[in-house]
Amino acid sequence: MTHASPPDSLWLGSAIRRIEADYQRSADTHLIPLPLPAFAAHGIDLYLKDESTHPTGSLKHRLARSLFLYALCNGWIDERTTVVEASSGSTAVSEAYFARLLGLPFIAVMPKSTSPEKIAQIAFYGGQCHFVDHAAEVYDEARTLAERAGGHYMDQFTYAERATDWRGNNNIAESMFQQMAHERHPVPAWIVVGAGTGGTSATIGRYVRYRCHDTQVCVADPEGSVFAAYHRTGDATLTAPGSRIEGIGRPRVEASFIPSLVDRMIEVPNTDSIAAMRALSALLGRKVGPSTGTNFIGMLALAGEIRAARRQGSILSLLCDAGERYLPSYHDAAWVANAFGDCSAAQQRVDALLAS
Template identity: 80%
Template sequence: MNPWLSQAMARIEADYQRSADTHLIALPLPRFAEHGIDLYLKDESTHPTGSLKHRLARSLFLYALCNGWIREGSTIVEASSGSTAVSEAYFARLLGLPFIAVMARDTSPEKIAQISFYGGQCHLVDTPSQVYDQAQALAQASGGHYMDQFTYAERATDWRGNNNIAQSMFSQMAHERHPIPRWVVMAAGTGGTSATVGRYIRYQRYATEVCVPDPQGSVFAAYHRSGDASLVGQGSRIEGIGRPRVEASFIRTVVDRMLEVPDIDSVVAMRALSALLGRKVGPSTGTHFAAMLTLAQEMRARGEQGSILSVLCDAGERYLPSYHHPDWVQRTFGDCTAAQARLDAALA
């Protein structure tokens, strides 16, 4: 084996061995628990780079290295709204490689600062739809490698096991009241994690269904209904999830249900969950929580018991000047009163 490649693989493996598994949090929601319905979040914010995308970045690097796409000195380029780029910048620095993130200009300054902290460069574009072509062009110009998370996310992770997120989630649920979840809720950015979870569930023959909550402006829900891969949309305002086009890694046939979640509901749910946990979470976690509450209400109305499992994607400190700032929310999404009333009704 090429000595540099062998060393690169060893460094990633050593980094993995230094990291413990992430925690499973049981949400204190007695109004549902008394009806036999339990809600859980796997806390992915505790990864070294602070988000669920740390797993994806590791898998993408290993996949590209094993395919011979990354060599010593290769410039790594990615199209990313933030968290994937932060994690890929971390692994690029680990291997001593240059990294360029192509992202929309309105990406949170906190994420841009984190990419820079890990030695990455940020190439900003005016609209999310420009990131793909710009990333490809930069990779070609530098003689480097375009990671292309939106194509390779669903195939870079071994969905059968190998301690992927699905296997970890189900192992941690083993001693809970309802160890096999009724639902796993997993929003889609690339679609890679929902594909991994859906495939793992079927491989293990679990009686669990996958629900993907989709924010406004994303095309995934419409694609799930129609199967039309040519659909385009405005793009999501919930950072990190939803897409303006159908991505190759989103596998609609492993998704049992889509739930379209209004942006304001995601923000209000984010605030409520932050208060419930005593620490701030990000907006995509709010989208997850809003969908979990909808499913829990439906189960309660039908007299069903069981568990609902999802992920805490990242910490809310990255979003203090935006999604956690009342004035910014008012300017961006409008009044929260009606959404807050819906959430209060769900929790009561």
């Protein structure tokens, strides 16, 4: 990391006020109840918090805001700083937005496989994209570019879990519980999230303990990710091939993934994520992204367990981003067949769960 000299106090104050003003212009994201009679009849309610409605279209808008404020208040960014990030797409889109808001240059280091739609959005906000062949190469390349430019490597994978105020301050966990207050089961039995940095599971895990809720946190981990094996073994030196579900899962253990804050890991095959993405898109009448499909598999698995145990409760997860970003890829049947093979068996399993 290259640290800037302490920023000019007038510029710093102006930068923070611009970010806070942008925040005040944004309404909170919606909580969507899922119409699933097979579970509702047994007293089990499922909800999605729709993070696609942020200005930059994903859950990562919250993270980018927190990372910029954290870097500003630590004196790591001034009015001349080039901001560099290692990102597979959504975080880079959101950071490019905030960099433009502050008038700062921005470079995103990402795998060549990143969706063209996300690349175009980064460019729309004035950011540059720097490509590497493999996901594992983004870290060192981003660090090197930041040093070469005399800039700041934002490093979401290290700072995601500490940049957000987990006690409240309208973080995602506090918002979830406020919106659930008048539902049939206002304190969720489970909150299901994916893990890219691990920052969201850390924030929610800390918040539920701080507020003494009985809610448990589950991470739905896509095929090829290292997090489930790390949670099982505690071995931080483990590596994995890497996830093919864009935005979640990692090939290495990230500093922001805190396993003690996660009560349960559910490993999700790629074909199940795709099938659940399609089923949920049909259920909602709008397209969702593949990581939301991964989350939905986790929700259905837990709902099935609650029903089998003859218990009741609510399960809450995230609609991470809109499916329009993935029209030429995950929502294209030919692309999916080439990338993942036949998903028909997985589709039948998901459809059976929804209809049972």
